[in-house]
Amino acid sequence: MTDSIKQVAITGGTHGNELTGVHLVKHWSKCPEEVNRDSFETELHITNPEANAEVRRYIDQDLNRQFSEKDLNNPDLNGCEQKRAKVLNELLGPKEDPRVDFVIDLHTTTANMGMSLIFNTDDPLVVGMAFYIKQKMPEATLFFNPSDRMKDNFLTSIGRLNGFLIEVGPIAQGLLNYQVYKDTHTAVMHALDYLELRNTGQAINLPKQQEGYRFVEKISLPEDSDGEITAMIHPNLQNKDYQEINPGDPLFMTLGGETIPYEGDKTVYGAFINEAAYYDQHVGLSYMEKVSIDLKNS
Missing domain, CATH: 2.20.25.160 (N-terminal domain of TfIIb)
Incomplete structure (x- = not known):
């Protein structure tokens, strides 16, 4: 069994013009009881504040492509997001031995992808989270793209278990939409509830196989x-x-x-x-x- 989860990070604004995650992080910062669970600590981060301040996806580079071990350890990468990735690696990682067990990164898309649950590992805790959320939200689509955590360049790979990305759309860049906001909020609550159930050893009835892409x-x-x-x-x-x-x-x-x-x-x-x-x-x-x-x- 995967070791228990002790530290969870919820991140928003990795792309500065995707406002749903930014405003959920701001909301939960004022209402932490919504994301608190007894068996682990939850922390909240707006990950690309410079781009968010300008309502831009990024300043120099896409932040969500800067987290491979090779790039994080390359001192010659000095763009805004490349430097920000190194700061986040110090805050949540380091990637070689992460402080944070699990990262839930919140995104939106202009494409008509509905509730998409993106995960880059076949670890049973992570796959189980995807299956659990889909049980609660049958409309969700599973987007499965397994990769080596140390080579993975997504922010979620900073977490010990290669984390989880929630992507909801369609919504235009730079806008808030209540249904998208609500659906993202709901999915995060299910994700945290699942981790609490796992940590406390409660039975979770999940299918052994699900269809995805x-x-x-x-x-x-x-x-x-x-x-x-x-x-x-x-x-x-x-x-x-x-x-x-x-x-x-x-x-x-x-x-x-x-x-x-x-x-x-x-x-x-x-x-x-x-x-x-x-x-x-x-x-x-x-x-x-x-x-x-x-x-x-x-």
Whole structure:
């Protein structure tokens, strides 16, 4: 069985224009009884205050890509978010031997992904959390992308157990929406309740397997030789996150109105479709594959 959880960090504002997590952290700072549990300590952090003050995703770099062990230990990385990652590593880590057991990082998306539970490990405590929240919130989608914690560059990887990312959408950048706020609040309460149940040895009846999605690759928007975007997400695909994309299905629509089909030879599923935050890299969507996620004995 995984060691008991003693220290949990809830983080918001890793992307400064995703206000739901920022305002939940502010709310819980004033109402800590909502996140307090008897068997562990809960701490609250706004992780990128500089970007949040300017309501920007980031100042220099995406903060949620700066937490690999290699980058954290590279003194030559001196951008705003690279330095901030090192500060957070000192505060929550260090990554090699973290002070914090578990990180719950709160995000929103402009894509129509609903309640997405993103976790990068097959540790039974973390998988069990995803299954538990889905029991309570059946509409949730499991986004499973296992990786080596020391190489993982997400903020959640600072935690000893490679943490948990809650991503809710659609919502425009820089806005609050009560339903998104409420759903995120609810998911966090379930996550904390689950950790309390685990810590106190109470029985939790969970399925041994659940359906989810695993990241395959990011797909760029079509460009010309000058790097200018020449097509956009096809209207048939817009808002169709986690739905099938079959060979020959419309994928992009050119600026002139011509359809570009999906040319792959197997069915994939879209996620982060037309995500506004990825336009700086001209990324149109991510391909996912449907997978069965196993809950191992703990």
